[in-house]
Amino acid sequence: MDTMKPAASKSDVTFIDRTPLEQYNHLVSQGTIRDDSFQRGIVTELVTLHDTIKKYHPPPVEYPNIEDLKPKKGFFSMFANGPPKKPAVNLDQVPKGIYLYGDVGCGKTMLMDMFYSTIPTTVLSKRRIHFHSFMQEVHKRAHLLKVEHGVDFDATPFLAASLANESRVFCFDEFQVIDVADAMMLRTLFEALIYHGVVFVITSNRAPDELYKNGVQRKSFLPCIELIKERLHVICLDSPTDYRRIERPLKDVYHSPLDADAKVHADKWFNYFANPRDPPHPATHHVWGRELHVPKASGPVAQFTFDQLCGQPMSAADYLELARNYKAFVVTDIPILTLSNKDKARRFITFLDAVYESKGKLVATSEVPFQKILVDNRDKSSAPADIDESMVNMMAEVGISNDNLSSLNMFTGDEELFAFARALSRLQQMSSAQWVDTEV
Secondary structure: OOOOOOOHHHHHOOOOOOHHHHHHHHHHHHOOOOHHHHHHHHHHHHHHHHHHHHOOOOOOOOOOOOHOOOOOHHHHHOOOOOOOOOOOOOHHHOOOOOEEEEEOOOOOOHHHHHHHHHOOOOOOOOOEHHHHHHHHHHHHHHHHHHHHHOOOHHHHHHHHHHHHHHEEEEEEOOOOOOOHHHHHHHHHHHHHHHHOOEEEEEEEEOHHHHHOOOOOOOHHHHHHHHHHHHHEEEEOOOOOOHHHHHHOEOOOOOOOOOOHHHHHHHHHHHHHOOOOOOOOEEEEEEEOOOOEEEEEEEOEEEEEHHHHHHOOOHHHHHHHHHHHHOOEEEEEEEOOOOOHHHHHHHHHHHHHHHHHHHHOOOEEOOOOOHOOOOOOOOOHHHOOOOOOOOHHHHHHHHHOOOOHHHHHHHOOOHHHHHHHHHHHHHHHHHHHHHHHHHHO
């Protein structure tokens, strides 16, 4: 069975002889990061976990019996033994992981990646993955198991054993739950992984109690939240600095699609990233049996109009496939987005997440700066309740004033507002010289 393990990347480099604190000091001395007293407090916790897992010997993974996961039918079904038993493991011997949460841009991902780089693969198998990508993979693998063993096959216990066998330490970036299918699967999957002795390091914009807030059937998800609080050290990273905004930005990349310079601007950037030996051409990729068309590509760069990229019924799987195949993107003709096309805004945010996570480059031409691109064209009397103070403060940090907060009422909940704020913060980081100057 295909395990779908990702290819090695720069983040897989391991500094075997360094603790997280030593690595943090090294990065500070190299000028890669700024010394931050708030972050140093978190590094102390990471050092404790690092030392613990170096001595940790996880139990062998016990796979469930395939027949026990199939539905019992007929007269003998009444004698079935019930759901599969939990793996026999002493949770007291499993190191408690870390759940690190805080506002966008405060350094959560950097700290997790730094910790990940210091885990010797000779000690424990490990994996670092964006949580959105992880759930895409989990649903696909569960689907393949059901195709093989029947639609009523309980895939989660077997899938959990497979995941635990592949990696004993999981580092999840941007942990969030907004989909009922994800919530229901996580409820049992996370518990099964814990009982297989898996250790987690998780970053999120949300405190555990805020996860899947107001979600469908949230009561069924509450046991997962309680398990997170029980099995992970929950830490708030409240650094006042948004590190994505430190670097001096490049010149304004926003050009009106009606501006004669916009096409020249887009063409210059496309040519900058393109491979001279690969003339511009249309390309086609295949995702879950569907064709994904790229109107213009050359080497590591792909170009779309906004409508081609977000005006079609594209999914997260499509954007992840693009991010796997291309390292730079040119997106033109981004319009002002209103309530009537908020689905396009959601798709664009999903696309940004995929490109950012893959360290990709992005050039965009837009009618207005991104902070002003969302417009609520409804009667304000029908708008949802006022946004709470913490949300107002977070929006202000990424450049949205009280005057245009009302435009964000086009979104239906806090999860979408968080996603939008994260997208703004990431756009600011991606428009820095440091980001663009890194190798494609």
